[in-house]
Amino acid sequence: MPREAEPSLNEKQFIVQALGEKLRLDGREFDQYRPLELTFGDQYGVANVTLGKTRVLAKVSAEVTVPYVDRPLDGVFTIATELGPMASPAFEVGRPTETEVLLARLLEKTVRRSGALDTESLCLVAGQKCWSVRVDVHVLAHDGNLIDASCFAVVAALRHFRKPDTSIASGQLTVYTPAEREPVPLSWLHSPFCVTWSFFGDDGETALLDATWAEEQVRVSSCTVSLNRHGEICQIAKLGGVPVEAVALLQCTAVALTKAKEFSTFLDGKLAEDAKRRNKGGFMAELSSENDR
Amino acid sequence: MPLDTSAYSLALLRVDGRRWNELRRIHAQIRTQAAADGSSYLEIGHTKVMCVVTGPSEPGSRRGAIGSTGGGVGGGAVGGGAAQSKGAEVAVSIVIAGFSSVDRKRTARGDKRILELQSTISNALAASLHTHLFPHSAINISLHVLSQDGSLLAALINAATLACVDAGIPMTDYVAACTAGSTSTYAANDEAADPLLDLNHQEEQELPGLTVATLGGSDRVAVLVCESRVQVSRLEGMLAVGVDGCKQVREILDRVVREKGRRMVQEGTVEKGVGLNDMDVD
Numbered sequence: 408m409p410r411e412a413e414p415s416l417n418e419k420q421f422i423v424q425a426l427g428e429k430l431r432l433d434g435r436e437f438d439q440y441r442p443l444e445l446t447f448g449d450q451y452g453v454a455n456v457t458l459g460k461t462r463v464l465a466k467v468s469a470e471v472t473v474p475y476v477d478r479p480l481d482g483v484f485t486i487a488t489e490l491g492p493m494a495s496p497a498f499e500v501g502r503p504t505e506t507e508v509l510l511a512r513l514l515e516k517t518v519r520r521s522g523a524l525d526t527e528s529l530c531l532v533a534g535q536k537c538w539s540v541r542v543d544v545h546v547l548a549h550d551g552n553l554i555d556a557s558c559f560a561v562v563a564a565l566r567h568f569r570k571p572d573t574s575i576a577s578g579q580l581t582v583y584t585p586a587e588r589e590p591v592p593l594s595w596l597h598s599p600f601c602v603t604w605s606f607f608g609d610d611g612e613t614a615l616l617d618a619t620w621a622e623e624q625v626r627v628s629s630c631t632v633s634l635n636r637h638g639e640i641c642q643i644a645k646l647g648g649v650p651v652e653a654v655a656l657l658q659c660t661a662v663a664l665t666k667a668k669e670f671s672t673f674l675d676g677k678l679a680e681d682a683k684r685r686n687k688g689g690f691m692a693e694l695s696s697e698n699d700r
Numbered sequence: 701m702p703l704d705t706s707a708y709s710l711a712l713l714r715v716d717g718r719r720w721n722e723l724r725r726i727h728a729q730i731r732t733q734a735a736a737d738g739s740s741y742l743e744i745g746h747t748k749v750m751c752v753v754t755g756p757s758e759p760g761s762r763r764g765a766i767g768s769t770g771g772g773v774g775g776g777a778v779g780g781g782a783a784q785s786k787g788a789e790v791a792v793s794i795v796i797a798g799f800s801s802v803d804r805k806r807t808a809r810g811d812k813r814i815l816e817l818q819s820t821i822s823n824a825l826a827a828s829l830h831t832h833l834f835p836h837s838a839i840n841i842s843l844h845v846l847s848q849d850g851s852l853l854a855a856l857i858n859a860a861t862l863a864c865v866d867a868g869i870p871m872t873d874y875v876a877a878c879t880a881g882s883t884s885t886y887a888a889n890d891e892a893a894d895p896l897l898d899l900n901h902q903e904e905q906e907l908p909g910l911t912v913a914t915l916g917g918s919d920r921v922a923v924l925v926c927e928s929r930v931q932v933s934r935l936e937g938m939l940a941v942g943v944d945g946c947k948q949v950r951e952i953l954d955r956v957v958r959e960k961g962r963r964m965v966q967e968g969t970v971e972k973g974v975g976l977n978d979m980d981v982d
Contacts, residue, residue, distance in 0.1 A: 508815045643926035647823025650920035
């Protein structure tokens with residue numbers, strides 16, 4: 408199995424010593440994110456997120472399937488992550504690495520288990536037909552902090568997504584094409600965002616937000632907190648690593664909340680911008696036969 | 701409804717009759733398997749786990765178990781086998797018995813939840829064990845879950861710690877874990893919610909909770925896992941109660957190890973070491 412080259416001893420010491428002097432390699436503040444960008448595709452439900460050099464694409468698709476036997480009133484909602492060799496030579500197709508498993512688990516806990524999407528609204532005919540919503544997360548470039556970028560991409564794509572409108576008349580289910588009826592957004596309850604802290608130093612006394620890949624390779628432990636803007640924690644994961652003072656973790660959570668609120672406002676702004684771009688000026692403008700020529 | 705929260709506020713007693721700050725009975729044994737390098741058996745209430753440690757030994761083929769390298773390479777490293785690392789690799793494998801919970805269900809082999817548990821335990825212990833003393837070697841920890849009644853991750857961490865102590869692997873301190881929760885569900889935003897210590901299965905289903913593991917008697921948190929929605933203001937109370945519970949658990953684990961050591965000296969299995977002169981053998 409090919410493996411990512413570990414940074415050399417010099418590189419490691421350089422990063423750690425610089426952090427001791429309150430400096431990061433790229434000159435950011437300790438609690439500053441790299442520039443976050445979000446673009447939506449032409450289709451509904453495609454979100455392309457770049458965070459510095461990290462780039463993640465999320466695509467949402469929906470189809471009508473049979474619900475699970477034990478949950479006849481719920482739709483199906485899955486998040487599939489794919490870390491291919493494009494992101495890093497250490498990732499192989501079809502053999503999930505530890506990073507990929509933990510990423511998938513975190514997204515699942517943050518978005519699915521916290522009930523961000525109302526799965527009951529995906530039910531069409533109880534026990535027979537339901538929507539199956541699937542989010543595919545593709546990591547296109549890996550330069551650290553995959554978790555925050557992927558989570559943001561997933562939430563953005565799901566909120567941007569529109570599923571075809573349906574109607575049921577005398578037991579007959581009709582799925583309308585976008586031309587017949589305007590597609591409808593998913594029933595979305597709250598938007599959770601992941602904020603990952605990385606800890607450095609012998610006792611984990613230095614805490615950084617949005618670590619780059621070089622910093623991630625040197626860190627001694629990390630803690631991911633998922634919050635929504637209402638101040639609800641959806642998930643916390645500090646999975647081992649060097650122990651960190653409990654009080655420091657509480658402070659990290661408080662800062663994470665302000666970051667989650669910033670993400671939320673940013674996403675709302677982008678969604679509104681995209682909606683404005685798509686809306687050509689109402690029904691009358693669509694009916695008009697005039698063109699730019 | 702498994703847990704009637706209104707009953708709690710009336711009598712301040714939980715479903716199993718405990719108060720908010722009471723642990724369930726913890727029963728632990730070490731050196732349960734004579735053939736293994738280290739072994740332990742731990743019960744927290746009705747949660748029962750066994751642990752067997754082999755190693756530090758020459759690393760074999762490492763398939764199926766998630767490993768993490770020691771020597772300070774924490775969460776960031778991708779893979780990182782023993783060949784490249786400076787420290788021993790801690791490989792954890794968890795087997796959850798089919799009969800362990802009420803409804804018998806087979807767990808899929810690549811279950812992400814179990815992989816996550818394995819990786820958590822491995823990373824938590826790797827930070828406490830002095831893995832740099834055993835370069836190019838592997839410490840294999842295999843955990844068996846015999847019965848589940850809440851606080852599974854906490855029980856697994858405690859059992860693994862005890863087995864590592866039994867195996868005689870040098871470590872900084874015990875990694876002691878327990879769970880904490882909060883009364884009333886996440887939807888209610890009342891400030892009067894009491895924190896609860898050591899959740900059982902019913903409470904885990906119903907209430908928000910988290911698992912904390914601390915290093916020894918300090919306030920330093922090695923593992924913090926929260927999987928339910930909870931108001932951010934509740935976290936402080938839950939974490940405080942959890943860290944306090946970890947200190948109690950550490951005392952219990954320490955007592956188990958000392959008791960076993962005392963008995964082994966009494967039986968003449970081991971020589972009384974020079975450092976043990978102050979130990980009360982009688």
